[in-house]
Amino acid sequence: MSTSPTAFSPELSPAVPRRRRWVFALPLGLLVAALGLGAAGAAEAPAARRKPNVLFLLADDLRPDGIRALGNPQLKTPHLDQVVERGFVFRHAYTFGAHIGSVCLPSRTMLYTGCHLFHNLGYGNGKTTTFPQAMKEAGYATIRSGKFGANPNDLCKPFDVNLNGYNSEVNANNIIAFIKERAGQAPLFLHMASNEPHDPQFATPEYYPLYRAQDLALPVNFLPLHPFDNGEMVIRDEATVPWPRTRENLTAKLARYYASISYWDAHVGRIIQALKEAGEFERTIIIIAGDNGLSLGEQGLVGKQNVYENGGMQVPLVIAGPGIPQGHSEAFAYLMDLYPTVCDLLGMAAPQGIDGKSLAPVLAGKAAQVRPYAFTCYTDVQRSIRDQRWKLIRYPKINRSQLFDLAADPHEMKDLAAAADQAPKVGEMLARLAQAQQEYGDTCPLTSPNPASAAWTPPPVAAEPAK
Numbered sequence: 001m002s003t004s005p006t007a008f009s010p011e012l013s014p015a016v017p018r019r020r021r022w023v024f025a026l027p028l029g030l031l032v033a034a035l036g037l038g039a040a041g042a043a044e045a046p047a048a049r050r051k052p053n054v055l056f057l058l059a060d061d062l063r064p065d066g067i068r069a070l071g072n073p074q075l076k077t078p079h080l081d082q083v084v085e086r087g088f089v090f091r092h093a094y095t096f097g098a099h100i101g102s103v104c105l106p107s108r109t110m111l112y113t114g115c116h117l118f119h120n121l122g123y124g125n126g127k128t129t130t131f132p133q134a135m136k137e138a139g140y141a142t143i144r145s146g147k148f149g150a151n152p153n154d155l156c157k158p159f160d161v162n163l164n165g166y167n168s169e170v171n172a173n174n175i176i177a178f179i180k181e182r183a184g185q186a187p188l189f190l191h192m193a194s195n196e197p198h199d200p201q202f203a204t205p206e207y208y209p210l211y212r213a214q215d216l217a218l219p220v221n222f223l224p225l226h227p228f229d230n231g232e233m234v235i236r237d238e239a240t241v242p243w244p245r246t247r248e249n250l251t252a253k254l255a256r257y258y259a260s261i262s263y264w265d266a267h268v269g270r271i272i273q274a275l276k277e278a279g280e281f282e283r284t285i286i287i288i289a290g291d292n293g294l295s296l297g298e299q300g301l302v303g304k305q306n307v308y309e310n311g312g313m314q315v316p317l318v319i320a321g322p323g324i325p326q327g328h329s330e331a332f333a334y335l336m337d338l339y340p341t342v343c344d345l346l347g348m349a350a351p352q353g354i355d356g357k358s359l360a361p362v363l364a365g366k367a368a369q370v371r372p373y374a375f376t377c378y379t380d381v382q383r384s385i386r387d388q389r390w391k392l393i394r395y396p397k398i399n400r401s402q403l404f405d406l407a408a409d410p411h412e413m414k415d416l417a418a419a420a421d422q423a424p425k426v427g428e429m430l431a432r433l434a435q436a437q438q439e440y441g442d443t444c445p446l447t448s449p450n451p452a453s454a455a456w457t458p459p460p461v462a463a464e465p466a467k
């Protein structure tokens, strides 16, 4: 572990290209002045000081079970476990979908704007106050440290401090320095947008030995190959493990993925410790989320370009802290709901014109849900609709549907779409899907006049695994 600096001094990792370093090469005094830090912050109104802090931990490609306390006993995540165990878990949280293979980018755009994908690609009307702007205007001292690339960097400009840190140690150092500089002067909005556990699943060397590939279990719905062409079979993420998937090649990736999560967990622990040392922890709301999910052998897939449960679109979502009960909910939540939810929790009005819905009534036990179904989408090749029991996935390019009874089959292993007695349910769910498309302004046809073949065979030469 690095020693945290005593004055605000943002770090970059050695991997940062040299041409970017000038941004951080300002003398500290100038940097502090440019960021408006220091004595000026002491003039914050007392009322603003009473607002809780918000620590928003956004991981990259974190599965909904990507923390031990969220249901994966193979993982070692002691610091995040403590947050989850005293917090409120949304078990059915999703990113709405993606129009491109880089699912991260539209996900983060929707998160920062509160608008869905078909609302100008998640940017809404471009005039609505964004999440970072709203926090700043509410008197928060704001910092984001984390991922760049596949991140809507323009939307992060309103942060008082907006840094591209290349790993969790660097990002934690930046945020800890900010806590030490600003604690007590203003409420803090601390946004760690980690690069982990996205491949290449970075961790420092001490974390990799925590997981031995041969000890790791495969998912119950593991398949060597996806049974048909879902429209996105050989994209980069799917090529990080060779075809066919085997126990050997898959668990090697699993071990790295878990090590990267444990590494992230350790540095989250350092931030929490810094909040405690600053006397701020007890009044800090902590949010844990992932920007998108990731298949790790389920259905023969290892990417995020699919709409299965525990696949590309389902994400972890946990909120903990003052005023937040311990508990969980099956309510359907989207990442775009976070912005209006935080506004609600802080007593701020969410802007008009956004699509996200406050989850605060669910947290307060006043509502069981904020929407009756969850719709997700991936480019023009996949659409899904689900309620608390049934899920339909539609592949418009091959005119194929899958129907799953999630109550009996949560891992989507038994497709009922072709069962004669389920024809009415397929029709009902297709109609609900079309209704959701109309609601969101999604014009993707659900049927192709010239459907492609659903048959698929993997590339003849095994793809090179990601480093």
Ligand SMILES: [Ca+2]
Pocket (backbone or CB within 6 Å): 060, 061, 103, 104, 198, 291, 292
């Ligand atoms: Ca991501």
